[in-house]
Amino acid sequence: MKNYRLITLIMGLTFLLLAGCTEAQKEEARDQGTDEALHRNEMDDYNDRPMEGQVGYVRYEKDQLDQDAEQNQNFKVNKEKVADMISRMILKYDEFEDVATLVTDEEVLVAYQAPEGQDRELSADIVKKTAYSLVPSFYHVYVSDNPSAFGDIQSLSNSTVYDDQYNEVIDNIIQKLKEAPQGKEDQAENTDPS
Secondary structure, eight states, rough: OHHHHHHHHHHHHHHHHHHHHHHHHHHHHHHOOOOOOSSSGGGSSOOOOOOOTTOOOOOOOGGGSSHHHTTOOOOOOHHHHHHHHHHHHHHHHTTOOOOOEEEEEEEEEEOOOTTTSSHHHHHHHHHHHHHHSOTTTTOOOEEEEEEHHHHHHHHTOOOOOTTHHHHHHHHHHHHHHHTOOOOOOOEEEGGGOO
């Protein structure tokens, strides 16, 4: 009888321990937030408060940084999160109903359903400026309201830069996108990335 109680007690304590660990993992995932677009710095976790409402702040003095290493610094962008942000921002405009966005290392490709009755050039301009507002200035943005652009962009959704003919496929799709209005100006052509 004592063994039965001991086993029941051990099983109960194990269950409580596992339940507590699971709850802690869920809370940690909630605190990290799911709508972050860029990879975070470890310093962002100095504070246990949720990320909402927080600001980001970094200060360096020039002599703190290795200038040679800074020249070769690669900034990493979570491409899927940026694509998600771009699509969501475009859909905030009243008349836009369907948007697909693909982000590569240097390009943003956006397919969208143009608002009915709106000038195609104006729609393209809105979409393009929205995308440019959410990516670094060295990116090139290509947009299209052609329905086939959705399939073209989706065909790249599982691609990697290591795939055979990756650059050729991207270039072909960009050429197709360029057949549609591209907005008034291309921000990337007007900025000097160096």
